[in-house]
Amino acid sequence: MEEGMTLTAGCSKWDIRQKVWDYIEKNNLADFPRPVHHRIPNFKNSRQAGQNIASLGVFQTTREVKVDPDKPLEGVRLAALQAHKTLLVPTPRLRSGLFNRITPPPGATKEILRICSTSQGVRDYSVPLGLDAAVQVDLVVVGSVAVSEKGWRIGKGEGFADMEYAMMVAMGAVTDQTIVVTVVHDCQVLDIPEELLGDHDLTVDYILTPTRVIKTDCTRPKPTGIIWSKISHEMMEKIPILKKLWDKERLLGKDVTLKDEPDSSVKSTDHTSPSPHTNGEARPPPVRPKAAPADHKDSSAVYIGDIPSTTRVSELKSILRSRDAFPLQLTWQGAQRRAFLNYSDPAHAQLVLEKLEGLNIGGHPVRVEMARGQRSRGGLGEEQRK
Structure with missing residues (x-):
């Protein structure tokens, strides 16, 4: 150690x-x-x-x-x-x-x-x-x-x-x-x-x-299958392949009773309660995102440059969705072939940089980096809020 x-x-x-x-x-x-x-x-x-x-x-x-x-x-x-x-x-x-x-x-x-x-x-x-x-x-x-x-x-x-x-x-x-x-x-x-x-x-x-x-010479048994009693209906909706495996094991006669009741329609708002994603642990409540800054501070904004001139803002938004890079605010500057993505904190912005690594649009590579404060001061153009 x-x-x-x-x-x-x-x-x-x-x-x-x-x-x-x-x-x-x-x-x-x-x-x-x-x-x-x-x-x-x-x-x-x-x-x-x-x-x-x-x-x-x-x-x-x-x-x-x-x-x-x-x-x-x-x-x-x-x-x-x-x-x-x-x-x-x-x-x-x-x-x-x-x-x-x-x-x-x-x-x-x-x-x-x-x-x-x-x-x-x-x-x-x-x-x-x-x-x-x-x-x-x-x-x-x-x-x-x-x-x-x-x-x-x-x-x-x-x-x-x-x-x-x-x-x-x-x-x-x-x-x-x-x-x-x-x-x-x-x-x-x-x-x-x-x-x-x-x-x-x-x-x-x-x-x-x-x-x-x-x-390690570990002798502790590894998981022997899905423990359905730890899976919720909400989790099944987010991971469609789980539903297919659930159907498969149900047809085999296995116990596939889920964590919540079949008719459960109430979603818990207690963020300190255990969930399948936390291995049964209580996790700290998530910090709610603050409003995105309007001046694209270096610490929480991502710059995308060299965007092909034929690209539409709807196309960029679709690409961001496909990579789970949802900004709090998207500032589109099509004439300058660039856009700015605002996030709640520097950690989130850094995570988006990783998700957008190697990004290309229509076969053309684009620049993705942390925004510099002065780059977006002039001519904000059309703002697209998520």
Whole structure:
């Protein structure tokens, strides 16, 4: 465990996440995107740490590898492509399915393979796979906020890695022989109390850091399928593939009773109550966004430049929706071929920068960067409020 990182008795998963995020920021251990709070942290030398997966014997014999889309796992995705493995990446927030298969073009250069390992590659070089695809994953690689040498893992709190694994079990894509690996900075390896883990929590078999390869020898069982009693109707609506798996298991006669009553029509407004995305933990209430500043301050506005002159504002708004980059206010300056996106705080703006990485419109690359305060002072033009 990194010197200076200690856990207090009775700490929660949320306490551990906050401590790790604060430590990485305070000690300048992070790469873009920053700040790392509420993310799987992208730490310095993450690419090199991820490429160390090629030294694992289990990697040599693997054919299909599922790697989460987190930024610090780019090195793993690149290693898989370089070794000619079948690379599967979960679809963003599971909205349109479970997997995308990354398919580099024939004769792909090293640079194209590098692009394929990034979020841009996931968008530009992937093919969606349905539930009926004959997928047999030999190796699963997940991001983590914290992990212990015993194999206990803590994610960022939304539960997607645990859910993805449970869904793979339900569709027969993994077995009890499937190996799970995570890639973290050395400071993220902590003595996590086992009592914080639930039946739905995914454990790991190997930990890759910039300085070590740790075999956990974890004997705790991994999830054996979807625990429907932790799934709400609201969650089913947000993740359509869950509904398909629910129908499949219902027809098999399994107990698929959901967390809320079938006729539940009241949505809870108590933001401190447990939810499926927080692994049963109470999370702090979300901060309500403030009104967007009108002067496009550097800290909370994103600039998009070099927009093709034929682009309409409706087209840009459609692209932003497809990438979950919803601004509080969009200022459109078509004559200057630019736009400004206002967000509630710098962290949100930085997250949008990551989502818009490699953006092109109609095949033309555009500039995406943090806005400079003076760039939009003159001639605001038509404002489009979301």
